[in-house]
Amino acid sequence: MSPLGQPFFSSVRARSPPGSVRTVDLGTARRLLADARVGHLGTVTPVGHPHVVPCCFVLNGDHIYSAVDAKPKSTLALRRLENLRANPVATFLVDHYDDEDWGALWWVRVDGWGRVIVDGGERDEVLHLLASKYVQYRSQPPPGSVIALDIEHWRYWP
Numbered sequence: 001m002s003p004l005g006q007p008f009f010s011s012v013r014a015r016s017p018p019g020s021v022r023t024v025d026l027g028t029a030r031r032l033l034a035d036a037r038v039g040h041l042g043t044v045t046p047v048g049h050p051h052v053v054p055c056c057f058v059l060n061g062d063h064i065y066s067a068v069d070a071k072p073k074s075t076l077a078l079r080r081l082e083n084l085r086a087n088p089v090a091t092f093l094v095d096h097y098d099d100e101d102w103g104a105l106w107w108v109r110v111d112g113w114g115r116v117i118v119d120g121g122e123r124d125e126v127l128h129l130l131a132s133k134y135v136q137y138r139s140q141p142p143p144g145s146v147i148a149l150d151i152e153h154w155r156y157w158p
Helices: 026-035 079-086 121-133
Strands: 039-044 050-055 058-060 063-067 089-096 106-117 146-157
Touching: 026 058, 026 089, 026 106, 026 146, 039 063, 039 079, 050 079, 058 121, 063 121, 079 106, 079 146, 106 121, 121 146
Parallel strands: none
Antiparallel strands: 039 050, 039 089, 058 063, 063 146, 089 106, 106 146
């Protein structure tokens, strides 16, 4: 059930194509997601339109975290923050594509509930985790809010 009391997310795993020799289990999906350098956060605008942005992130338990960092932006009050405050439904996708080896293709998507963290201990811990993954954050910690995606369901392929 969603925070709004409505049914949400199915728990069906994506199926591998017929004849596929490589399959991904949940443990492998977690590792692929954790090791990816960039992901794509999908939110819903207040008027119901999809909004997807690439971002740096870290997986910690059943949570994805991303911070509003110091890369050039017109403001720290980003659309994704407004979207999550209006509608917490969110999805996050990482993938790998290889022109020469389609057997190496994979994607992992998690669906859940997003929230915005402005300050406090959870934000401090996330900034430490992000700095452990991204060297750029060690010298220039993200100045903005942190986005947390509380994972409800995993989907992955193949």
